[in-house]
Structures are given as structure tokens and as C-alpha cells.
Amino acid sequence: MVIDWALAFMMLLVSILAAVAGLFTIAALDPQTQRGPRSIFADTAGGTSFLFDGETLLDATPAARALISQSPIRGPAWLRLRSYLGARFADFESRFANLAEEGLLILTSCDTNGTPILLRAELAGGLTRISLEDPEAQATAPNHDALTRKATEDELSRLRNTLALAPMPVWRERPDGQLLWANAAYLHRVADGLPPGQDLTWPLPRLFERTTDQPGTALRHRLVQQGQPDKWFELHAYQDDAEQLVFALPADTLVMAEASLRDFTQTLVKTFAHLPIGLAIFDRQRQLVLFNPALLDLSGLQPDFLSMRPTLFAFLDAMRDRDMIPEPKDYRTWRRQMVALEQAASSGLFEETWSLPSGLTYKVVGRPHPNGALALLIEDISTEIGRIRRYRADLELSQAVVDSxxxxxxxxxxxxxxxxxxxxxxxxxxxxxxxxxxxxxxxxxxxxxxxxxxxxxxxxxxxxxxxxxxxxxxxxxxxxxxxxxxxxxxxxxxxxxxxxxxxxxxxxxxxxxxxxxxxxxxxx
The missing domain is CATH 3.30.450.20 (PAS domain)
Known part of the structure; x- marks a missing residue:
């Protein structure tokens, strides 16, 4: 009896091990298991389909994932797919907004350079399924991913057209300076500089000298061609593996603006140099940034001191030490007056007449400048004041004579x-x-x-x-x-x-x- 129970137990254990071995064998031989985790799409024929929960991508076919990976936009899958569909289906946004009411949406693309694409969107169980089909490609090659290839070809065509239509010269070059590729704008520039009757040959001649070895830096070059006006360009070089990609941005307007600004600055400097009024300009930190020679004579300060860019209060302190400012009763009152001067000049309200101990009379005007700067103008009006005083004295004398x-x-x-x-x-x-x-x-x-x-x-x-x-x-x-x-x-x-x-x-x-x-x- 004991032998029978032992024999039964052994037979049961052998049966369980055989069943487990059979399951492992079936799993090992299943081709679906070898491909990894199963997709929720039971589409053995491929196709381009997406499954969204709101804007969250739950699953997609391999062709669908390849399609959105070609998008130049970086971001969520819904954003990339939306940019792709919006460019090909004119009323996609408005029609897709009503998908919750209609439940099913079928659209045909508006492509003019190829066969139309069929879009099918349906909402079921709170999930949105979007499928794209190329009827002609499906008929000729049902297992071929035509949409991904078409998206890649369209993107390549746009990039080529963009570079061809770019108004600036763009080219690639090797480290030794040999040109590998150039766009149409570069070729037109080269052709304009060729002698009459000569055609373009390879390798292409260089329009500009070698660019800098530090990518990302901008260098300015002047293009001189016989029979053509000189042109200025800013060269921006970027390293791309072992090659350099160079963009030549037109800089004629910038060069002309800088030349005009330089001439204008020189004119101002010459004007300030001959101006009898002392001019001192302080920046927003109230440091001296510009002064003219007349300020040296009127303030009694030395050029080396002014060249050190003193602050407004240091400038006024130095003038006070040389008795070039009316002396108040105490220093604290004087400091309050100088603070009031700075505040009034910043708002454009400061204008005073200073009667100095030396007998001179100065007219001091403060004016605000852009970006918080401050201009201080000092004018010697001693002659004018003397003339006014003499005129008043003459009037008083004349009146006294007439009164007699x-x-x-x-x-x-x-x-x-x-x-x-x-x-x-x-x-x-x-x-x-x-x-x-x-x-x-x-x-x-x-x-x-x-x-x-x-x-x-x-x-x-x-x-x-x-x-x-x-x-x-x-x-x-x-x-x-x-x-x-x-x-x-x-x-x-x-x-x-x-x-x-x-x-x-x-x-x-x-x-x-x-x-x-x-x-x-x-x-x-």
C-alpha cells in the first residue's frame, strides 16, 4: 500500500514537470515573444496608426513612430503629429475639435506635389485612434512604409529649397580650406566676379579668406570684385564634424551705420572741443565719461584727475577745494545742496547762477540724458553779468539826471x-x-x-x-x-x-x- 502511494506521487511530479517544460518550449518557439512586448495594435500588415488618451500617446505602430521622429519640432508626440497634420490637412484643427461630437473623422490631404493622404480619426472608449493611409502606395507595396519615406523626402526637399533661396552665401569647407558645397547665392557671387566668357569650374574659387579656427565667432570681411561695388559680410563659422559650415551675413548697413556714428562722434568731439561752455557728462553710476577742454579752464581741475572718471560728488568736491563753487556756511549744508543739485538735474529742473569768491559768475545747468546719464554745463557769464550791471548803472544814472x-x-x-x-x-x-x-x-x-x-x-x-x-x-x-x-x-x-x-x-x-x-x- 505504501508502494502504491509513492508510485502515484512520482507520476504526478513527472506530469507537472512535463507540462512546465512544454510551456517553456512553446514560449521559446513563439515568434511574437521573440519580438518583445506585444503592441495593443493587432495590425500585422503594418500601417501608420496612433492611439492617444487626450494628448498622451499610449501606443503607435513602428511606421507611426518613424513618422513623428522625422518632425523638426521637438516636444510631445501629439505636438509633432499635430504640426505634421496641420501642414497637410487644411481644416484639420477645426474638424478635429468636433471629433467628440462626430465620433469619426475622415480627411484627405491637400498635397499638390504627390498623391493625397487619407486621415481617419475615431474616438471610442475615451481613446483617440488616428490612422494615415496612402492609397496608391498601399495598392502597389502594401508592406512598405510610404508615409515615412514621403515625409523624409518632403523634409529634404524643403531644406534644399531653403538653402537654394537663402539670400546669403552659405558653404561647407574642409579643414584645409577646400570648398565641398555652396548654395546658389555663393555661386552667383562667384559668377559676378568672373571675367567675361569664363564659366564656373570645380573646385570653386574662394570669395573670402580663411575663417577663424574658433567656431561661433563672427569675422567681418570686405568682398572686392572687379566691376562690382565693395560688399561687407560677417562670417559665422560652425564646426560640423570635420567640416565647417559658414554663413556670410550681409553687413553693408551695419558698416555704414558704424561709419556714420564714428563721423558723428568725431563731429561732436570737435564741436565740444571748440565749445566755450564746459561740458561734463556722467553715466547712471554718476561717473564722468565725457568732458571738453573748456571744462578744464572753468573748473580749474587737471586733465589726469578728470581722466580717472571721478564721481559727480568727487568732481564737485574738487571744484570746492579750488574755490570754484559758492562757499556755504557749513559743509553739511553744502552736501545737501549738492544732493539737491543731482536730483534736480536728473529731472531736468536744475539751473543756478554761482557767484564765486574770485568775482567770476558761472551759470550751471543740469540736464538728464538717456539711460539715466546726467549732463552738467558750466558757462562763464561774468562778462554778461558785468554788462548788465553797467547797463543798470547807466539807467540809474540817466534816471537820476532826468529826475534833476x-x-x-x-x-x-x-x-x-x-x-x-x-x-x-x-x-x-x-x-x-x-x-x-x-x-x-x-x-x-x-x-x-x-x-x-x-x-x-x-x-x-x-x-x-x-x-x-x-x-x-x-x-x-x-x-x-x-x-x-x-x-x-x-x-x-x-x-x-x-x-x-x-x-x-x-x-x-x-x-x-x-x-x-x-x-x-x-x-x-
């Missing part, structure tokens, strides 16, 4: 405005020109004179005389009786340039006028 005259005098400009009157005039007519400047016209003052005297037609004649501006006419004489009884002799004369002089002289004193008026009342 007993006759009442009033001078009117060609525009009939009162420009001068002496003290006798103010006492006679009770009119102060300094306090009533707006009422200084001849017509207004005629009304004033008439109001302080007895009615007299002389004032109308005087107004007409002054309005005529006739320098050749004889002076107008007349008399006026003031309200206090005094008799005034009036004389209106025309001066050169259209000015008018009015002179008034008292003919009867107030005592005599009072006696004469009393006598007349007794007679009456």
Missing part, C-alpha cells in the same frame, strides 16, 4: 508805451509809472491828464500827433489849466525811431494862480 530836471518829462516808445518819466512828472500829474505800468499808453495818459485839468481840445490834438509818428513835423505846443489853477505849458515832440517826448512846464505858480482866480471873482 525841473521840467516834467515823459518818453513814449513807438508803440505809444511809457518808457521813462522823471520825478517832476510824477509830482505834477500825480502818476507813478512804476506802480501803474499797465496804464502807460499815450492815449490812457492823455485821458489821465485831461481828467486833472480843465476841458481843453489840446489833448485830442496831442493824441493824434503821437499816433502819426511823423518825425519831420514841428512840435505841438499848447497850454492846460490844472484843477488847482496853475497854468502848464505843454510841448509834444517827435523823436527819431517813432518815439514821442512830452514836456510840461509850470507857467504860473500856485500862489499867483490863486491870486488871479480871486481877482477874477472880484471883477465878476
Amino acid at each position: 530836471v525841473d521840467q516834467a518829462l515823459a518818453v513814449f516808445s513807438p508803440a505809444s508805451a511809457l518808457v521813462m518819466a522823471n520825478a517832476a512828472y510824477c509830482r505834477l500829474w500825480g502818476h507813478d509809472p512804476a506802480s501803474t505800468v499797465s496804464e502807460g499808453s499815450f492815449a490812457t495818459l492823455c485821458a489821465h491828464w485831461q481828467g486833472r485839468s480843465a476841458p481843453n481840445p489840446f489833448w485830442a490834438e496831442a493824441e493824434s500827433f503821437a499816433a502819426a509818428h511823423d518825425t519831420d513835423s514841428a512840435p505841438l505846443h499848447g497850454e492846460a489849466r490844472l484843477l488847482d489853477g496853475r497854468l502848464v505849458e505843454c510841448r509834444i515832440s517827435a523823436l527819431p525811431g517813432g518815439a514821442t517826448l512830452a514836456r510840461f512846464e509850470i507857467a504860473t505858480r500856485i500862489e499867483d494862480a490863486t491870486g488871479a482866480m480871486a481877482t477874477e471873482r472880484l471883477r465878476a
Whole structure:
């Protein structure tokens, strides 16, 4: 009995081992297992199909993966496929947006340089399946990946056309300088420099000297060809394995702009050099970046100090040490004034007149410049201030001389405005020109004179005389009786340039006028 149980157990163990061995043998002989993990597509005939969950790629056929790998765009698979389909199916974006409602979408590509492609998109179970088919290629070669080949050929054709139509010369060269390839723009440049009747030969002649051995750096070259205007190019060389790929970018506009800027800068430097006004320009860090020779004379500073690019406050401190800035009562107040100067100049509001201890007078103007810079202009106006002071002194002397005259005098400009009157005039007519400047016209003052005297037609004649501006006419004489009884002799004369002089002289004193008026009342 014991022997029977042992025999049964041995038979069972042998059967299990035989079954396991059989399973391993079947798995080893299965061709699907040898190819790796099975795809969710049961498409044994190949094809180009994608399976997406939203924008996440779940699976794709080998042809589909090869197709999106050809895309020049880097990013998720959906982005690369979308760029491929959007370029070939005109209404793909709008139609695909309605896929959730329609459930099935079938489109035909708009290619004009080949057979159309059929797009089939369907939404089922929350997953989107997109299939692409080339009907003609499927009919002739059902197992051949025509779409990937077509995408590669299209990409190659576009790259060739892009380089052919590029307006800049592009070429490849070996380390020894021999040209391997050149685009159409390079060939046209070479052909333009050939003598008449000569054709292009290989190897192609070089248009430019050897480029730098450091790839990525730009070198500027001038292309000189017989019978052609000189052209400037910037050469950008990039290492590609053992070869160099060189791009020649046109630089004529840049060279002309730099030359114009250089000429303009030289003109400014020459102008600043002859400018009598001291100019100091500080950058946004308030360091001196530009000054002219006049600043040396006006500031009393040495060229070596200014060449060290001092700050604005160091510049003002140095001027203060040389008594070229008005001295305040204390240094702290002076520093506050300099900070206010910098702030006001930055906003374009600073303008002051400095009276120096040496007797000189400076006009200092601060102006903001682009990018936070600051320009300080220092002008010596001592001569102008002296001239103004002398002019004022002359005016005061002239006024004093006129005030010493007993006759009442009033001078009117060609525009009939009162420009001068002496003290006798103010006492006679009770009119102060300094306090009533707006009422200084001849017509207004005629009304004033008439109001302080007895009615007299002389004032109308005087107004007409002054309005005529006739320098050749004889002076107008007349008399006026003031309200206090005094008799005034009036004389209106025309001066050169259209000015008018009015002179008034008292003919009867107030005592005599009072006696004469009393006598007349007794007679009456």
C-alpha cells in the first residue's frame, strides 16, 4: 500500500514537470515573444496608426513612430503629429475639435506635389485612434512604409529649397580650406566676379579668406570684385564634424551705420572741443565719461584727475577745494545742496547762477540724458553779468539826471508805451509809472491828464500827433489849466525811431494862480 502511494506521487511530479517544460518550449518557439512586448495594435500588415488618451500617446505602430521622429519640432508626440497634420490637412484643427461630437473623422490631404493622404480619426472608449493611409502606395507595396519615406523626402526637399533661396552665401569647407558645397547665392557671387566668357569650374574659387579656427565667432570681411561695388559680410563659422559650415551675413548697413556714428562722434568731439561752455557728462553710476577742454579752464581741475572718471560728488568736491563753487556756511549744508543739485538735474529742473569768491559768475545747468546719464554745463557769464550791471548803472544814472530836471518829462516808445518819466512828472500829474505800468499808453495818459485839468481840445490834438509818428513835423505846443489853477505849458515832440517826448512846464505858480482866480471873482 505504501508502494502504491509513492508510485502515484512520482507520476504526478513527472506530469507537472512535463507540462512546465512544454510551456517553456512553446514560449521559446513563439515568434511574437521573440519580438518583445506585444503592441495593443493587432495590425500585422503594418500601417501608420496612433492611439492617444487626450494628448498622451499610449501606443503607435513602428511606421507611426518613424513618422513623428522625422518632425523638426521637438516636444510631445501629439505636438509633432499635430504640426505634421496641420501642414497637410487644411481644416484639420477645426474638424478635429468636433471629433467628440462626430465620433469619426475622415480627411484627405491637400498635397499638390504627390498623391493625397487619407486621415481617419475615431474616438471610442475615451481613446483617440488616428490612422494615415496612402492609397496608391498601399495598392502597389502594401508592406512598405510610404508615409515615412514621403515625409523624409518632403523634409529634404524643403531644406534644399531653403538653402537654394537663402539670400546669403552659405558653404561647407574642409579643414584645409577646400570648398565641398555652396548654395546658389555663393555661386552667383562667384559668377559676378568672373571675367567675361569664363564659366564656373570645380573646385570653386574662394570669395573670402580663411575663417577663424574658433567656431561661433563672427569675422567681418570686405568682398572686392572687379566691376562690382565693395560688399561687407560677417562670417559665422560652425564646426560640423570635420567640416565647417559658414554663413556670410550681409553687413553693408551695419558698416555704414558704424561709419556714420564714428563721423558723428568725431563731429561732436570737435564741436565740444571748440565749445566755450564746459561740458561734463556722467553715466547712471554718476561717473564722468565725457568732458571738453573748456571744462578744464572753468573748473580749474587737471586733465589726469578728470581722466580717472571721478564721481559727480568727487568732481564737485574738487571744484570746492579750488574755490570754484559758492562757499556755504557749513559743509553739511553744502552736501545737501549738492544732493539737491543731482536730483534736480536728473529731472531736468536744475539751473543756478554761482557767484564765486574770485568775482567770476558761472551759470550751471543740469540736464538728464538717456539711460539715466546726467549732463552738467558750466558757462562763464561774468562778462554778461558785468554788462548788465553797467547797463543798470547807466539807467540809474540817466534816471537820476532826468529826475534833476525841473521840467516834467515823459518818453513814449513807438508803440505809444511809457518808457521813462522823471520825478517832476510824477509830482505834477500825480502818476507813478512804476506802480501803474499797465496804464502807460499815450492815449490812457492823455485821458489821465485831461481828467486833472480843465476841458481843453489840446489833448485830442496831442493824441493824434503821437499816433502819426511823423518825425519831420514841428512840435505841438499848447497850454492846460490844472484843477488847482496853475497854468502848464505843454510841448509834444517827435523823436527819431517813432518815439514821442512830452514836456510840461509850470507857467504860473500856485500862489499867483490863486491870486488871479480871486481877482477874477472880484471883477465878476
